[in-house]
Amino acid sequence: MKEKKIWEQSDEINSHLKFGKHIEKNINLLNDLLSQANVSKNDLNHILDWGPGGGWLSRDIGGRKLFLFDVVENHELIQRKNCKDKFEQIEFYDVSGENYPSSLNYDIDIAIMFSVIYHMPSLEYVKNAMEQLNIYKPKYIAIRNVFTDENNWECSEFEKNTFLRMNVMNVDKFAQLLPEYEIIGKLKRRKATFLNNIKCFSQSFIFKRIEK
Numbered sequence: 001m002k003e004k005k006i007w008e009q010s011d012e013i014n015s016h017l018k019f020g021k022h023i024e025k026n027i028n029l030l031n032d033l034l035s036q037a038n039v040s041k042n043d044l045n046h047i048l049d050w051g052p053g054g055g056w057l058s059r060d061i062g063g064r065k066l067f068l069f070d071v072v073e074n075h076e077l078i079q080r081k082n083c084k085d086k087f088e089q090i091e092f093y094d095v096s097g098e099n100y101p102s103s104l105n106y107d108i109d110i111a112i113m114f115s116v117i118y119h120m121p122s123l124e125y126v127k128n129a130m131e132q133l134n135i136y137k138p139k140y141i142a143i144r145n146v147f148t149d150e151n152n153w154e155c156s157e158f159e160k161n162t163f164l165r166m167n168v169m170n171v172d173k174f175a176q177l178l179p180e181y182e183i184i185g186k187l188k189r190r191k192a193t194f195l196n197n198i199k200c201f202s203q204s205f206i207f208k209r210i211e212k
Contacts (some may be wrong), residue, residue: 002160018177023053023054026056026057026114029114029144029204030114031058031060032204033140033187033204033205034142036187037184037208039107039110041062044063044109045063045065046065046067046101046109047067048067048104048112049068049069049112050069050111050113051069051071051113051117052069052070052079053075053115054071055068055078056082058086059083059086060205061110062087064088065087065088065091066083066090067094067104068088069095069100070092071094071096072096077079080092098125100132102135103135103136109139109140110139110140110141111133111138111140111141111142112142113142114143114144116144117145118167121167122166123154123167126167126174126177127177130134130177130178131177133178137209139209140206140207140208141205142204142206143204143207144204144205146168146199146200146202147170147171148168148198148199149169149170149172149199151195152168152169152173153167153168153198154167162177175205181209181210182207182210184207185206186205189201
């Protein structure tokens with residue numbers, strides 16, 4: 001469960017839960033995606049928030065049932081505190097070690113994965129997470145992540161200066177991990193940077209499950 005140990009050693013455990021500019025930006029980006037895709041928050045009752053931080057994105061939407069997926073148990077208290085007045089029910093799952101529930105027993109309206117995929121400890125872990133997400137079959141998937149047009153990359157060791165950017169995926173290859181979905185909204189790429197000499201960018205998408 002190496003990804004859990006990383007977070008336990010990280011100063012981000014507490015700081016990233018606070019409502020700051022980063023979280024505010026994510027809320028605005030999510031709202032822009034929903035607006036672009038003509039998705040009403042009123043239609044989003046069952047939400048899966050994967051890597052929810054303080055739960056601020058889910059709180060902004062609200063709904064009936066909230067599923068929280070995290071790798072650090074002590075985040076649960078603040079997530080429940082922030083979201084309890086916005087949802088009728090909240091379930092928390094510690095998914096460290098890829099300990100995913102086999103099913104959620106609800107039709108998931110939207111899965112949110114904002115600023116979390118690049119934290120996952122390997123590209124294989126990302127692939128497995130996307131396979132699991134496909135099993136839950138959410139109607140929509142909202143993703144913000146660091147991508148590249150170049151080759152995939154993952155860090156070989158978790159060092160202090162790299163653990164916040166454990167992996168970067170080619171943007172087109174990532175989309176192929178969601179074969180039953182189509183992109184219905186995409187925001188302009190944000191600020192390019194370099195990681196391990198690979199040019200990267202922040203990109204936000206909203207996917208919709210293809211009706212068959």
